[in-house]
Amino acid sequence: MSFAPYKNCQIEYSVTGKGKGLVLVHGTGQSAENTWTEVAKHFSSKRxxxxxxxxxxxxxxxxxEPLTIELLAEQVLATAEHAGLQQFDIAGHSLGTCVAMYLAANYPDRVGKVILLAGFTSTEDxxxxxxxxxxKEMAETNPxxxxxxxxxxxxxxxxVAGMPDCAVKDTVEAIFTTTDWKGTARQIDLDLRINVMKEARAMQQETLVVGCVHDYIIPIAHSKELMKVISNAQYAEMETGHGGxxxxxxQFISIVDGFLA
Structure with missing residues (x-):
């Protein structure tokens, strides 16, 4: 892993492969490693x-300090620059879709195609x-x-029903021990305040919206709403939960491969 400087931040990131840039942005309580490792392995053969x-x-x-979407987006952009990317396609998951939309709207000369998995514009409902x-209460009191x-x-x-009991226990323990819970609480605080509807409406890039049929964190209605407000969007569905x-x-790689090609 490398670190990119940005103002008073040091942003951890990985870079693999060679070719046209592809930036992958994780969601709340997640990390690049536990969200994108296998996706990155696939695309690093050509990107x-x-x-x-x-x-x-x-x-x-x-x-x-309290997080803002501007800060997270600027961190991601600084990371791309530190890795040598002047232009790049971008994929975001969950909160990462808000980061991707902010960058696409505000840096149209830098951002090419956009993939939004389990995306949303706000949590005002x-x-x-x-x-x-x-x-947020659980992150602070009972992680x-x-x-x-x-x-x-x-x-x-x-x-989840198909997981053996030992796999459930091991997975929960892995989440518990590898997550920065203070950091997660800060991200959740941003989730409660976020609204990127203006950015979604301003986007002009080719965009792939991927909705997850069994998503109980960001219900699929949010993805369908994105289709209505992003002018140059196409839509795909996965029969999965939030972590599609x-x-x-x-399936996810197949959908994204077709879109990026």
């Missing part, structure tokens, strides 16, 4: 793939506010419970 950990994830360091308030909640809600019921690129890696 320069950059996977940053924005503030609150991995070993990225900052001054611990009552259900989202309830969920993220619960998450082990939030680790269990992440596993329970991030994948489809069939996927982990739950069905082959």
């Amino acid at each position: 320069t793939v950059v996977c940053p950990n924005y503030s609150g994830s991995g070993r990225t360091q900052d001054s611990n 009552a259900r989202s506010q309830l969920q993220f308030r619960m998450w 082990k419970l939030l680790a269990e909640t992440f596993l329970f809600t991030a994948f489809s019921p069939a996927f 690129c982990v739950e069905n890696l082959e």
Whole structure:
């Protein structure tokens, strides 16, 4: 892993492969490693793939101020520049889609094609506010419970039901021990305030919106709303939960391969 400087931040990131740039941006409580490792392996055979950990994830360091979408986006852009990318396509997952949309709208000369997996523009609806308030309280007071909640809600019921008990315990323990819970609470605080509707409407790039049918974190209605507001978008669905690129890696890669080609 490398580090890119940006103002008072040191942003951890990985870079693999050679070719046209592809930047992969993770979501809330996640990291580049546990979201994109297998996706990056595939695309690094033909792309320069950059996977940053924005503030609150991995070993990225900052001054611990409240997060903004502008800060996360500028961190991702600084990382791409540090890795030698002047122009790049970008894929975001969950909160990472908001980062991708902000960059696409504000840096149209830098951002090419855009992939939005389990995306949203805001969490102003009552259900989202309830969920993220619960998450924030758990992150601050009972992170082990939030680790269990992440596993329970991030994948489809069939996927979780098919996991052996030992795999469930091991996965929860891995989430609990590898997550920066103070950083996650900061990211959740941003989730509660975020709104990138203006940026979504301003985007002109070719955009692939990927909705997850069994998504209980960001219900698929949010992806369908993105289709209405992004002018140059196409749509695909996956029969997965929120973590579509982990739950069905082959399908996600196939969809993205076709779009980028």
